Amino acid sequence: xxxQEELLAKVNAAIDALVYNAQPDALYEPxxxxxxxxxxxxxxxxxLMGYQLFKDDVDKIIPQAIALETxxxxxxxxxxxxxxxxxxxxxxxxxxxxxxxxxxxxGDAMLxxxxxxxxxxxxxxxxxPHDRHLFSALQTFTEATLGVCEGQQYDIDFExxxxxxxxxxxxMIRLKTSLLLGCALKMGAQLAGASEADAxxxxxxxxxxxxxxxxxxxxxxxxxxxxxxxxxIGGDILCNKKTFMLLSTLQMADESQRRxxxxxxxxxxxxxxxxxxxxxxIYDAVxxxxxxxxxxxxxxxxxxxxLDTLSVDADLTGPLRDFAHHLMGRQS
Amino acid sequence: xxxQEELLAKVNAAIDALVYNAQPDALYEPxxxxxxxxxxxxxxxxxLMGYQLFKDDVDKIIPQAIALETxxxxxxxxxxxxxxxxxxxxxxxxxxxxxxxxxxxxGDAMLxxxxxxxxxxxxxxxxxPHDRHLFSALQTFTEATLGVCEGQQYDIDFExxxxxxxxxxxxMIRLKTSLLLGCALKMGAQLAGASEADAxxxxxxxxxxxxxxxxxxxxxxxxxxxxxxxxxIGGDILCNKKTFMLLSTLQMADESQRRxxxxxxxxxxxxxxxxxxxxxxIYDAVxxxxxxxxxxxxxxxxxxxxLDTLSVDADLTGPLRDFAHHLMGRQS
Numbered sequence: 001x002x003x004q005e006e007l008l009a010k011v012n013a014a015i016d017a018l019v020y021n022a023q024p025d026a027l028y029e030p031x032x033x034x035x036x037x038x039x040x041x042x043x044x045x046x047x048l049m050g051y052q053l054f055k056d057d058v059d060k061i062i063p064q065a066i067a068l069e070t071x072x073x074x075x076x077x078x079x080x081x082x083x084x085x086x087x088x089x090x091x092x093x094x095x096x097x098x099x100x101x102x103x104x105x106x107g108d109a110m111l112x113x114x115x116x117x118x119x120x121x122x123x124x125x126x127x128x129p130h131d132r133h134l135f136s137a138l139q140t141f142t143e144a145t146l147g148v149c150e151g152q153q154y155d156i157d158f159e160x161x162x163x164x165x166x167x168x169x170x171x172m173i174r175l176k177t178s179l180l181l182g183c184a185l186k187m188g189a190q191l192a193g194a195s196e197a198d199a200x201x202x203x204x205x206x207x208x209x210x211x212x213x214x215x216x217x218x219x220x221x222x223x224x225x226x227x228x229x230x231x232x233i234g235g236d237i238l239c240n241k242k243t244f245m246l247l248s249t250l251q252m253a254d255e256s257q258r259r260x261x262x263x264x265x266x267x268x269x270x271x272x273x274x275x276x277x278x279x280x281x282i283y284d285a286v287x288x289x290x291x292x293x294x295x296x297x298x299x300x301x302x303x304x305x306x307l308d309t310l311s312v313d314a315d316l317t318g319p320l321r322d323f324a325h326h327l328m329g330r331q332s
Numbered sequence: 333x334x335x336q337e338e339l340l341a342k343v344n345a346a347i348d349a350l351v352y353n354a355q356p357d358a359l360y361e362p363x364x365x366x367x368x369x370x371x372x373x374x375x376x377x378x379x380l381m382g383y384q385l386f387k388d389d390v391d392k393i394i395p396q397a398i399a400l401e402t403x404x405x406x407x408x409x410x411x412x413x414x415x416x417x418x419x420x421x422x423x424x425x426x427x428x429x430x431x432x433x434x435x436x437x438x439g440d441a442m443l444x445x446x447x448x449x450x451x452x453x454x455x456x457x458x459x460x461p462h463d464r465h466l467f468s469a470l471q472t473f474t475e476a477t478l479g480v481c482e483g484q485q486y487d488i489d490f491e492x493x494x495x496x497x498x499x500x501x502x503x504m505i506r507l508k509t510s511l512l513l514g515c516a517l518k519m520g521a522q523l524a525g526a527s528e529a530d531a532x533x534x535x536x537x538x539x540x541x542x543x544x545x546x547x548x549x550x551x552x553x554x555x556x557x558x559x560x561x562x563x564x565i566g567g568d569i570l571c572n573k574k575t576f577m578l579l580s581t582l583q584m585a586d587e588s589q590r591r592x593x594x595x596x597x598x599x600x601x602x603x604x605x606x607x608x609x610x611x612x613x614i615y616d617a618v619x620x621x622x623x624x625x626x627x628x629x630x631x632x633x634x635x636x637x638x639l640d641t642l643s644v645d646a647d648l649t650g651p652l653r654d655f656a657h658h659l660m661g662r663q664s
Contacts, residue, residue, distance in 0.1 A: 027485035078440060082433040101414040101488075104436060108410060109481040111440065115447055116474045119467070131467055135451070138470075142448045149441040153359040156433075 002058060004319060007048045010058070011041045014066045019113065030094045030106035031113070034073050037089040042327075043068040043184040049319055050188025050202050053312045060122045061191045064137060067117035068184055071145060074110035077103055079152070111145075137187040144183035151175025158242050166247045170211070178210030185320075201306045208303035209324045212296045216328060218243040219292045222280060228329075234276035240265050244295070245288055252286045300328065334390060336651060339380045342390070343373045346398045351445065362426045362438035363445070366405050369421040374659075375400040375516040381651055382520025382534050385644050392454045393523045396469060399449035400516055403477060406442035409435060411484070443477075469519040476515035483507025490574050498579045502543065510542030517652075533638045540635035541656045544628045548660060550575040551624045554612060560661075566608035572597050576627070577620055584618045632660065 002010075015035050022028040044065035048058050079085070080093040081103045087093060095103035118138050121131075154172040158164045185202035194202075220229045221236040222245055236243050246261075253261060261282050264275055283289065303324055307317045325331065334342075347367050354360040376397035380390050411417070412425040413435045419425060427435035450470055453463075486504040490496045517534035526534075552561045553568040554577055568575050578593075585593060593614055596607055615621065635656055639649045657663065 024482060024485045024489055026489055027482060078436055082436055104410055104414055105481060105484060105488075108440075108443065109478060111443055112474060112478045112481065116478060119471055119474065131463055135463055135467065139451055142444060142451065146441060146444045146448060149437060149444065150356060150359060152437060153356045156437075157356055157358055 001052050001056070001316070001319075002048075004045060004049070004323065007045050007052075007058065008041055010062060011044045011048070011065055011069065014062050015041075015069060018066060018070070018117075026098075026102065027106055027109055030077075030098050030102055031110050033097070034077050034088075034094055034106075034110070035070070037073075037091060039069075039073075039089070041069055043072055043180060046181060046184040046206060046323070047188040047191075049323070050185035051192045052188075053202075053310065053316050053320075054189060054192035054194045054198075061188070063117045063120035063122060064134075064187065064191060067114045067141070068180070068187075070110055070117060071114035071141075072180065074107050074114060075148060075152075077107040077110065081107075114145075115141075133191050133193050137190040140183050140187050140190060144180045147175045147179045151177070151179070164242050164247060166244065166251055169242060169244060169247050173214045174207065174211060177214055178207040181210040182206035195311065198310050198312070201309045204306040205303045205320065205324075208299045208306065209327060212299035212303065213327055215244050215292060215296050215299070218245050219289070219296065221245070222283060223289055234272070234280075237276050237279045238272055244292060245283060248291055249283055249286050249288050252288070252291070253282065257282050257285060300324070333384050333388070333648070333651075334380075336377060336381070336655065339377050339384075339390065340373055342394060343376045343380070343397055343401065346394050347373075347401060350398060350402070350449075358430075358434065359438055359441055362409075362430050362434055363442050365429070366409050366420075366426055366438075366442070367402070369405075369423060371401075371405075371421065373401055375404055375512060378513060378516040378538060378655070379520040379523075381655070382517035383524045384520075385534075385642065385648050386521060386524035386526045386530075393520070395449045395452035395454060396466075396519065396523060399446045399473070400512070400519075402442055402449060403446035403473075404512065406439050406446060407480060407484075409439045409442065413439075446477075447473075465523050465525050469522040472515050472519050472522060476512045479507045479511045483509070483511070496574050496579060498576065498583055501574060501576060501579050505546045506539065506543060509546055510539040513542040514538035527643065530642050530644070533641045536638040537635050537652065537656075540631045540638065541659060544631035544635065545659055547576050547624060547628050547631070550577050551621070551628065553577070554615060555621055566604070566612075569608050569611045570604055576624060577615060580623055581615055581618050581620045584620070584623070585614065589614050589617060632656070 018035065019028045019031055047061070047065045047068055051058055051061055076088065077094050080088055081095045081100055085093050086096060093103075094106065098106075118141055119134065121134065151172055151174070154168070155176055158169070158172065182203040183206070185206040186199045189199040189202050218236065221231070221233065221243065224233055226233050235241075236245070240246075250258065250261060261279065264270070264279055267275065304321060307320060308314075310317060350367065351360045351363055379393070379397045379400055383390055383393055408420065409426050412420055413427045413432055417425050418428060425435075426438065430438075450473055451466065453466065483504055483506070486500070487508055490501070490504065514535040515538070517538040518531045521531040521534050550568065553563070553565065553575065556565055558565050567573075568577070572578070582590065582593060593611065596602075596611055599607065636653060639652060640646075642649060
């Protein structure tokens with residue numbers, strides 16, 4: 001069984017070799033650039049970790065692992081166009097370097113490349129059984145990629161709506177971020193020919209960890225340690241972002257708290273520090289921190305529990321437990 | 333064997349039912365709109381015609397046929413954004429109605445939907461053999477869709493280059509338009525479990541007909557009957573479009589003809605009618621009309637010849653021959 005670092009090295013080597021010499025340059029150069037911006041490569045590594053629970057020959061599914069990262073980077077590329085973002089990982093976004101049209105077309109090609117990688121076969125066995133597993137993984141991939149589009153659209157829709165429920169928010173973040181994490185693991189299992197039950201348990205693990213991570217991000221925006229969090233505290237509050245914190249508070253607030261919150265949401269000019277501290281005071285009053293922490297704990301526990309249901313030796317799931325703790329910034 | 337009209341009716345019914353109730357609306361409404369703009373549905377019908385040469389149960393591959401049309405409409409949607417087009421088939425383009433971001437995201441979802449349709453199985457047989465055929469067709473689909481992106485990029489590149497060769501142009505139009513026609517037929521054959529030789533012969537037929545059609549379009553822009561052509565005669569000449577006519581003439585022209593042509597290409601203000609007639613005079617002088625007509629005839633003959641190599645009863649290929657003649661505006 002390879003370590004997470006060894007898997008990451010394989011993933012990065014394969015990404016470096018991808019479309020290395022492909023022509024025309026104007027189409028593939030932005031793709032090479034986007035892929036070279038780096039990142040933690042969480043999705044391909046998770047897929048390989050899922051596969052390793054059942055089979056050892058991870059090299060066979062490197063194309064599928066790279067497909068996930070290519071797809072993920074495609075979403076970043078097109079999102080940057082739509083958000084008019086300037087920078088991505090410290091370097092100018094593709095559309096800032098080559099223009100919108102190049103970003104659109106090269107992004108489209110990346111999505112197709114992801115599908116090409118998904119259907120690439122590295123096997124000398126009789127192809128039939130591998131085909132079947134590949135086919136299941138491919139359907140999981142499509143479920144994930146379409147779900148991410150839907151999640152992205154809900155996120156956009158929610159900005160314009162004032163009646164978003166916590167349940168709708170949870171479904172949006174599930175689609176936009178957790179689905180792909182869960183599917184990465186599920187696809188690894190499917191490619192290894194694991195049972196449907198095992199594949200679904202791995203999906204649940206990835207989904208729940210993803211949700212816990214997103215809620216923790218929402219929580220840290222309000223109550224995080226600025227030195228650790230990385231982003232400025234209160235950013236979500238200042239831009240009225242409909243996070244778990246805000247939506248739950250709106251749901252739990254009494255009439256006077258709700259009125260105060262609505263006033264801050266409607267305010268057009270304000271002192272940023274004052275808005276952050278006023279909104280946080282309302283959060284404190286309804287006790288939202290505790291609610292969010294409990295939700296995170298519950299999701300995290302569900303994630304770890306789903307590993308217990310796997311049919312594999314419990315020792316083998318150690319790396320996934322470590323991954324989950326590490327992602328949440330905890331000691332395992 | 334169903335007629336082309338019967339196949340078209342099946343295609344249109346399936347397109348009407350596609351993503352009918354899918355949510356969120358903001359994502360799927362532009363998709364429904366783009367698909368409702370109509371069109372000849374040439375690609376799905378060709379796939380079904382290719383399939384019918386070998387098997388009768390066309391209903392089984394309706395999802396794959398619709399995948400082709402969904403993909404094709406995705407390219408139109410994103411091309412319209414990139415070209416800043418106003419209208420598509422007499423109605424405002426998606427990005428004019430819902431904005432660029434919606435056009436980008438809904439387009440992305442259409443491309444994924446096309447892949448989802450490609451992997452949809454309508455069969456009650458043991459799935460194994462169908463899987464294998466589906467898998468081959470899927471790889472052909474990806475070859476086509478990536479090729480179309482590359483062709484689109486070459487087309488953009490060529491606008492800025494002054495040294496495009498006729499061979500490069502032929503490869504560009506092959507990628508941009510003929511590849512998908514050829515692959516539509518090839519996929520039909522693959523899905524029916526036809527031999528590789530038959531699938532490739534059908535590809536050749538589609539590719540060659542597509543190239544002949546494109547060259548005829550180039551020719552008619554210069555020598556067509558305005559009452560029949562549909563577009564204004566000389567449009568390509570006015571915008572210096574690097575068509576087969578222009579590129580071949582540049583290649584065949586003597587020094588003085590080449591100098592005249594270069595002057596017209598560089599001219600910034602001119603009388604449109606004068607430019608058209610002057611360029612056409614140079615075309616006449618080098619005899620480009622005849623060259624182009626011969627090239628079209630040769631491609632068309634190659635297309636029909638490749639049908640002769642098929643292992644099926646010659647009578648069965650009648651509808652494809654009729655299709656080719658009809659596309660080129662000829663009596664069969």
